[in-house]
Structures are given as structure tokens and as C-alpha cells.
């Protein structure tokens with residue numbers, strides 16, 4: 001495999017989408033930038049922890065899931081149509097992410113894996129705001145949200161769903177914080193299984 005990796009690196013350097021893939025149980029990870037290989041252990045540990053913690057709240061990750069790590073922000077946007085600033089997006093059983101080493105450098109990689117693992121396992125019928133609020137709570141991202149008002153407390157749920165599709169970063173962040181605040185209120189009142197409808 002050593003020669004294959006060297007070839008992948010060479011092709012990437014040449015600007016050709018090369019990539020490599022590796023399996024870990026039902027999870028496969030395909031990456032574009034050969035440097036992402038160094039992050040696979042972090043990804044697998046985060047995935048295994050997420051799968052275990054999801055089982056504890058009554059959810060299961062699908063039998064097979066693929067993580068496709070883009071070569072960069074523009075590559076991710078081109079693959080998914082998602083705004084360039086996002087860390088990752090899950091479409092069915094495929095998790096599209098930014099370059100793994102870029103997420104790791106920003107301290108986001110384990111949170112991102114857990115967040116998207118939640119999306120692969122969540123009931124399909126959850127409204128968008130609740131799915132995002134729960135995913136950010138499950139992942140641990142919610143713990144570093146700024147305290148205090150989000151400014152969106154009075155926004156109806158449907159309008160909050162629409163605001164979660166925003167491309168303006170400040171408004172999008174406020175929408176995620178508000179979704180997480182609302183999900184937290186529900187979780188404290190009713191617990192995970194009731195909120196998930198299990």
C-alpha cells in the first residue's frame with residue numbers, strides 16, 4: 001500500500017483528485033488529501049464513541065456509512081452545494097466533510113464526527129431545527145455556545161428552519177445557537193427518548 005499512498009500524494013500535488021480510502025467496521029473513509037491519513041485514528045475513535053453513545057439514547061448508526069473528506073472548502077461546496085463555511089453535511093448514509101486535517105487544526109474533528117453520526121442515526125421526521133439542536137447537544141458543540149440571548153427567541157419554529165439554511169455566517173450561527181437552546185429546553189423537560197419520539 002505504500003506505493004499507492006505515494007502515488008496518491010503525487011497525483012494530489014499535481015492537482016488531480018486522487019484520494020484513498022480505508023474501512024473501519026461499517027464505516028468507510030475516503031479522503032482526497034494524503035495528509036488526512038494521520039487523522040483516521042481520531043475519526044475512528046470519535047465514530048466508535050458516538051455509536052456507543054447513540055445506542056444509549058435508543059439510536060443506531062446505519063450498518064454502512066461513508067465519510068467523504070473533500071480536498072478543501074471549494075471542493076466540498078462543489079460536491080454538495082452547501083455553503084463553503086460549513087464543517088460537514090450528511091446526505092443519506094454519506095457524510096461529506098472538509099479536509100480532515102483542516103477540521104483537526106481547528107479542534108473540530110471529533111465534534112464534527114459526532115454531530116454527523118447523530119444525523120445518520122436520527123429519526124427522519126425530526127424538524128430541521130430540532131435535528132440541528134440535538135446534533136449540537138449530542139456532539140458537545142453546545143457546551144461552548146455563548147451564554148445569554150440568541151436574539152431569535154421569538155422566531156417561530158418554521159422561520160428558524162428557514163434561517164438554518166442561511167448563507168450569512170453570523171445569522172447562521174445565531175440560528176444554530178437558538179435551535180440548540182430550544183432543543184436543550186425540551187431535553188431537560190422530557191429526556192432524549194421522548195424528544196426523539198422513541
Ligand SMILES: [Zn+2]
Nearest residue numbers: 115119132135
Ligand atoms: Zn447538522
